[in-house]
Amino acid sequence: MSEFLAMGGYAAFVWPCVGLSFAILAGLLLTARRRLRGVHRRIRHLNVAPEEGAWELRA
Amino acid sequence: MRLPNWLHKLASPPHFYRIAGRIEPWMLWSGLAAIAVGAFGGLLLAPPDYQQGDAYRIIYFHVPAAYLAMQLYALMAIGSAIGLVWRMKLAYAISAATAPVGLAFTGLALATGMLWGKPMWGAYWSWGDARLTSVLVMFFLYLGYMLLHASLEERSTADRAAGILAVVGVVNLPIIKFSVEWWSSLHQGPTISRLAAPAITWDMLWPLLVMIVGAVLFSLAVTLTRARAEVLLRERGARWVRDVVAVGA
Amino acid sequence: MRIWLTVLEQEFIIYFKKWIHIIINIGFFLVSTSLFSIVAGLEPELLAQWGAGVIWVVAFLSMLLAMPLLFQPDRDDGTLDLMLLSTVDPAWLALAKAGANWCVFGLPLVLLSPLLAASYGMEGTALLVLPATLALGTPALILLATVAAALTAGLRRGVGLLALLVLPLALPVLLFGVRGTELAVDGLPAGAPLMMLGAFLFVAVGLLPWAAGAALRATAN
Numbered sequence: 001m002s003e004f005l006a007m008g009g010y011a012a013f014v015w016p017c018v019g020l021s022f023a024i025l026a027g028l029l030l031t032a033r034r035r036l037r038g039v040h041r042r043i044r045h046l047n048v049a050p051e052e053g054a055w056e057l058r059a
Numbered sequence: 060m061r062l063p064n065w066l067h068k069l070a071s072p073p074h075f076y077r078i079a080g081r082i083e084p085w086m087l088w089s090g091l092a093a094i095a096v097g098a099f100g101g102l103l104l105a106p107p108d109y110q111q112g113d114a115y116r117i118i119y120f121h122v123p124a125a126y127l128a129m130q131l132y133a134l135m136a137i138g139s140a141i142g143l144v145w146r147m148k149l150a151y152a153i154s155a156a157t158a159p160v161g162l163a164f165t166g167l168a169l170a171t172g173m174l175w176g177k178p179m180w181g182a183y184w185s186w187g188d189a190r191l192t193s194v195l196v197m198f199f200l201y202l203g204y205m206l207l208h209a210s211l212e213e214r215s216t217a218d219r220a221a222g223i224l225a226v227v228g229v230v231n232l233p234i235i236k237f238s239v240e241w242w243s244s245l246h247q248g249p250t251i252s253r254l255a256a257p258a259i260t261w262d263m264l265w266p267l268l269v270m271i272v273g274a275v276l277f278s279l280a281v282t283l284t285r286a287r288a289e290v291l292l293r294e295r296g297a298r299w300v301r302d303v304v305a306v307g308a
Numbered sequence: 309m310r311i312w313l314t315v316l317e318q319e320f321i322i323y324f325k326k327w328i329h330i331i332i333n334i335g336f337f338l339v340s341t342s343l344f345s346i347v348a349g350l351e352p353e354l355l356a357q358w359g360a361g362v363i364w365v366v367a368f369l370s371m372l373l374a375m376p377l378l379f380q381p382d383r384d385d386g387t388l389d390l391m392l393l394s395t396v397d398p399a400w401l402a403l404a405k406a407g408a409n410w411c412v413f414g415l416p417l418v419l420l421s422p423l424l425a426a427s428y429g430m431e432g433t434a435l436l437v438l439p440a441t442l443a444l445g446t447p448a449l450i451l452l453a454t455v456a457a458a459l460t461a462g463l464r465r466g467v468g469l470l471a472l473l474v475l476p477l478a479l480p481v482l483l484f485g486v487r488g489t490e491l492a493v494d495g496l497p498a499g500a501p502l503m504m505l506g507a508f509l510f511v512a513v514g515l516l517p518w519a520a521g522a523a524l525r526a527t528a529n
Contacts, residue, residue, distance in 0.1 A: 004102075004103065007113040007114075007116070008107055008112040008113035008114070009112065009113075010112060010113050010114040010116075010178055013114055013117065013174045013175065013177060013178050014102075014113060014114065014116050014117060014174075016174055017117045017120050017121070017170075017171045017174045017175070018098070018102070018120065020167065020170055020171070020174075021120040021124070021167060021171065024163050024164075024166070024167050025094070025277065027163070028159075028160060028163050028278075028281045029087075029277075029281060031159070032160075032281045032284040032285045032288075033284060035284075035285060035288045036284050036285070036287055036288040036291075038288075039288040039291050039292055040291070040303075040304050043291060043292075043295050043300060043301075043304045044304045044305070046295065143522070192479075196476040196479055197476075199472065199475065199476040200476055202472070203469070203472050203473045203476070206469055206472065207459060207460070207469060207473065210460075210463050210465075210466075210469060211462065211463070211527070216462075216526060216527055219522075219526035219527075220459045220523060220526045220527050221459075222526075223455070223459065223519055223522055223523045223526060224455075224456075224459060224473060226519070227455055227477065227516075227519050228476075228477070230515070231476075231477050231480070234480050234508070235476070235479050235480055237480075238479070238480035238483045238484060238504075239479070239480075239483065241487075241504075
């Protein structure tokens with residue numbers, strides 16, 4: 001196990017790369033979902049008060 | 060030139076919104092599964108390289124990211140071109156949805172490339188390398204697209220303006236790549252021992268292929284989610300959007 | 309064609325009224341290049357090697373200073389909207405604007421560059437090749453800038469964005485310009501980069517005004 005983690009001496013390069021990759025995947029997924037939800041919420045809000053919310057849609 | 064009929068049907072925003080919503084989870088989960096299998100295979104099962112040791116395993120993250128960086132740029136530019144020619148809102152929505160995803164993968168490709176470059180070339184960065192430089196330029200083009208899109212108030216104006224930039228950029232990208240290559244081939248930079256992979260073995264290859272497939276599926280799923288949001292924004296006055304939003308789906 | 313000449317003439321009149329911009333531009337070019345050679349304190353041979361890069365980058369930057377002048381003033385006072393409503397093809401409009409801007413802000417740099425090249429210790433053909441690369445490269449840069457300026461003209465803080473958009477697109481021109489000069493400094497034939505710059509300019513003249521025209525239409529109020 002520790003041999004696997006050591007990555008033949010290249011642990012300092014391989015693991016940050018793995019970590020960064022998965023962090024970016026997670027970030028992409030979360031931001032995309034949040035954006036869709038946010039748009040839903042804002043349009044719903046817009047439908048209640050058409051004039052007030054209009055400007056903030058542009059984000 | 061007119062668009063084929065089936066494309067017209069698919070291009071109708073409510074239809075796209077529904078279809079994309081149905082496909083997206085499948086793409087996402089199969090993509091994630093493929094990435095998990097690919098990462099397991101790449102990090103554990105594949106044998107170490109006889110020259111690079113275990114450092115070559117970065118390839119399983121770097122190559123898919125770099126591949127997507129390019130493919131997503133092409134998608135963004137094609138979407139913009141279709142939008143400009145046929146004035147199709149959906150194409151613009153897809154372009155706008157692609158940009159942040161492409162930017163993230165371009166950044167990842169650069170970062171993993173730097174992490175790979177340090178143990179192999181002895182430096183994180185090499186200005187003489189054509190690929191590094193042209194990917195960096197692509198990063199700026201994505202960034203320019205997004206900033207331009209974000210700074211123009213009117214959404215349809217932003218779509219067209221950023222679309223023109225994307226199309227000009229795609230024409231320029233091969234020129235940039237060629238010019239940097241040509242420049243560095245004459246310029247005596249640090250001698251880079253780019254390790255030519257002579258007939259990579261199947262043990263090493265299959266995790267890479269699985270990883271690429273997974274990354275493509277994942278990125279398309281994320282792009283579809285973003286595109287759905289963009290479509291809603293562009294159609295926010297329409298009846299069907301109100302219905303969709305009211306349900307909260 | 310006649311309308312095109314009128315636009316060109318108008319541009320020149322406006323630029324020469326604001327002659328201070330032209331002086332600032334040339335001043336920036338001269339000050340920055342000499343600043344570099346003073347601060348870097350390089351050996352004469354190295355200075356000639358670096359000169360190509362420094363002169364090219366500073367020329368690009370000083371042109372960047374003038375790029376917002378392409379469309380911003382006309383956009384602000386509404387002239388641009390009127391022009392777009394007229395029968396003038398926006399592509400021709402963009403070409404006229406680019407031509408005038410280059411004559412006023414690009415050409416002086418080309419003419420001054422042998423002087424700077426000499427002060428950077430360049431000799432022989434390099435003194436001719438540097439101006440030649442600039443003469444072929446800077447119009448292409450202005451044409452690229454025309455697209456970016458048309459895209460950002462409506463923005464309040466468009467100048468920074470304009471620079472960010474132009475920079476990556478301008479890279480091939482800069483590379484070939486510097487490469488050609490470096491070859492000449494080393495006493496090698498510089499025909500190939502010059503021909504590449506010429507080809508790039510040819511394509512730029514053919515395609516970019518059209519893109520800039522589309523950009524003007526797209527961002528028109």
